[in-house]
Amino acid sequence: MSHETLLARWHDHITRRGDACAVSAPDGDLTHRELADQVAGVHRALSGSATDGPVLVVCADPVQALVGLLACALAGQTVAPVDVRQPAARWAAIVEDLRPGAVLADAPGAAALAAAGVRGVPVLRADACAPVAWVAPHLEPAARADAGYVYFTSGTTGRPKGIRGSLAAVAHFVDWETSEFSIGAGTRVSLLTSPGFDAFLRDALVPLCAGGTVCVAPTPELPVGDALVRWLAEQRVEVLHCVPTVFRTLRTAGAAAGSLPDLRVALLAGEPVRASDVAWWRGLFGDTKELVNLYGPSETTMTKVFRRLDAADAVAETVPVGRAMPGVTVRVLVAGAPATDAIGEIEIEVPFPLAGYLGTDEGGFRLPHRYRTGDLGRISDDGTLVLLGRRDQQVKVSGVRIELGAVEEALRDHPAVHDACVVTADHEDTTVLGAYVVTADATSDEELRAHAALRLPSGHLPSVVVRLSEIPRTLSGKVDRRALPLLAAARSTAEEDAPGTPLEREIAALWAELLHLTSVGRLDDFSLLGGTSLAMARLLDALRTRFGVEVTLRSFLLDPTVAGLATVIEDARTGGGTQLPMEASA
Incomplete structure (x- = not known):
């Protein structure tokens, strides 16, 4: 399936099932026809801007990002979606390397660009483009060229690295997944991925091209645990894509055999799957809900190896990533030559040209269709690939x-x-x-x-x-890894940094309990100790219960330390903040 037929396939659903739900989002549902009209409106705005160069899409709203992506494909312009949550230095590097001809942004995206000081590039407001009636001629620009996309990774040096890809490569994947997992008209597929990552293409285009429904999760905080269980059930999600870290929160939320009645397959990618994951899932659902392991670097366009996980994987020392999808060849190279049942570097060969990195020929690209991943693995005699970590994770101590x-x-x-x-x-x-x-x-x-x-x-x-x-x-x-607390600092809390007052010691003990730490310094940053947004919410709730004080998220983020919290609580106790009756806070 080429990129022209990828768009034509969606157009076929617009024509035949225009009133069917294409997108189910927190702000409301869109039919295929309504989504197409929004795409046509942004397409007109892009065509009227007459800009050369890629289009940088900076939309916090996944629906606006999807509209922009499809509009760029129709306009024959390279699309580069990014997450709006970028440090200022990263914004500068992205703009410098991409050299966009235009920026397509919603309100949060425009605010992020302004805060980062990005200037000199025309900004089109995606959320201000009026819908235009979709007609068949809108497909004509797509036949000119496959301008593809650019997605930015962190890079080994910390500077973002732009990976160039083609819509034809995306179409190859979409064709495989829709066929392999019987995704068709009406199938409801989760979208939990930020627009700034290439898995967004998978989550959005698989259901659209199949005539299904893209189920968009609430933003900006990803639903996890109990919230994820509720959302999947409420949205009647049938196909779940997520990383194993998010998947495991279903277990901590206490998902039971009767949970997720509509779900029929969960596809995990981005991290190693553990045997305990498989054992827990199969213990709940047996063979009634499939669990699938996916592997494939962004450089080769999403998944290239997959495995339906079975009872043997529930007790495996290392869960295999599986076999190559049709049209793909996977090799393990030892001293540059393919080898079986030996540990070496994984090379992937695909049936479409690989475009490489933006502005450079560096990297693992070895011919137009091959990429050396830098991952270590072993292929067993039956052709199953086992992933064994990164080549660059070998160290000497x-x-x-x-x-x-x-x-x-x-x-x-x-x-x-x-x-x-x-x-x-x-x-x-x-x-x-x-x-x-x-x-x-x-x-x-x-x-x-x-x-x-x-x-x-x-x-x-x-x-x-x-x-x-x-x-x-x-x-x-x-x-x-850059967000991990320093090992040298973590060996012990220095005496001069130890909590000094009884209130600081009580707060530090609460932190240690929430974050599973043995000691906490009065000036340690909550986030750098591993405090996530979920842990932050639990902390503020615990402070309300224990001290009868309403600590706002804003006041905490101004100084997210034990000392800072102690000051906020003292101020509340002396009339400078909000103090609750203790019996009301229990």
């Missing part, structure tokens, strides 16, 4: 070569460990191995090391263990 992924898996194998991340750091003129862990109880560091020692040599055991409420992750779900 005291002369011993260590695979960080192997240490992480050994820690995660402990029944009390929900998640783990292992890093190295320099400490007192030596390199130490440290682990950040999320645990269900007060399992001691010694017990964790003893458990890991059953699978690892002594030189591979972490010398520092830091407890977090959650491993910090980027917007795409990958570990955000």
Whole structure:
């Protein structure tokens, strides 16, 4: 399926099922015809702007981002969707590398651009474009060229790296998934992905091209846990796409066998799936709701390897990622040559040209159709691929070569460990191995090391263990290593940084309880200790209950430290803030 037929397939549903629901969003539903009219309106605005160069789409509203993406495809212009939540330096790098001819933004996107000081590029307001009646000739510009898209990743240096892709490559994926999982007219598919990540194309275009419904999750906070269970049930979602981290919140929310009555398949991508994930899911649903593992880097356009997970995967030491989808070849290279049942670098060959990175020929592209991923893996005799971590995760500590992924898996194998991340750091003129862990109880560091020692040599055991409420992750779900607290600082809380007053000590104890930390300094930043938005909400609720004080989110974010909270609470107690009756706050 080419990019022309991708758009033509949606046009066919507009023609035949124009009144059917295409998008179900918090702000209301849109039929295929209503969505098409909005796309036609933005398409007219883009055509009237007569701008050259890619179109930077900066829309917080996923529906506006989808409209902009489709309008750019119709106009034959390269589209570059980004998340509105970018640091100022990142905005500057994106604009410098992309050199957009125009920016398509909604109100939050325009505000983010202004705050970042982005100037000199025409800005079209996507939310101000009047709808235009959709007609068949709107498809004609799409036949000119496949201008494709650009998505930005963080890059190994921290500077965003633009990955160029084609709509023909997206169409290849859409054709596979709609056929493989029987997605058709009326099928309801989740959209939990930010517009700034290429999985957004999967979540949006699969249901649209099948005549189904894109179920858009509430923004800006992704529903997790109980909220995710409720949303999936209310939206009658049949096909769920998400990262394993989000998937696991269904378990913590206590999803039961009767939960999610409409769901028939959950497809997980972006992180390793664990055997415990499979065991829990199959324990609830058996074979009635499929669980599927997906693998494929952004450079090759989303999923290229998949596996329907079965009972054997529930007890596997490492859950395989599976076999290549039709038209794709996967190899494991050892010394540059394909090998079976040996660990090497994974190379993927696809049936369409790969466009590479924006403005450079660097990277793992080895011919127009091949990409060396930098991931390590092994192909078994039956052709199944097992993913074994990153090539660049091999480190040396005291002369011993260590695979960080192997240490992480050994820690995660402990029944009390929900998640783990292992890093190295320099400490007192030596390199130490440290682990950040999320645990269900007060399992001691010694017990964790003893458990890991059953699978690892002594030189591979972490010398520092830091407890977090959650491993910090980027917007795409990958570990955000730059947001992890420093190991050297985490070894102990310095005496001069220890909470000084009884109130500070009580607040610090509450933090330690919420974030599963052994100690908290009075000036530690809540977010840098692993405090997520969910943990923040629990903290503010706990403060209300314990101290009878209403601490607003805004006042907390102004100084998210123990000392800062103590000041806010003291001010409330002395009349400078909102104090609640203690019996009302219980």
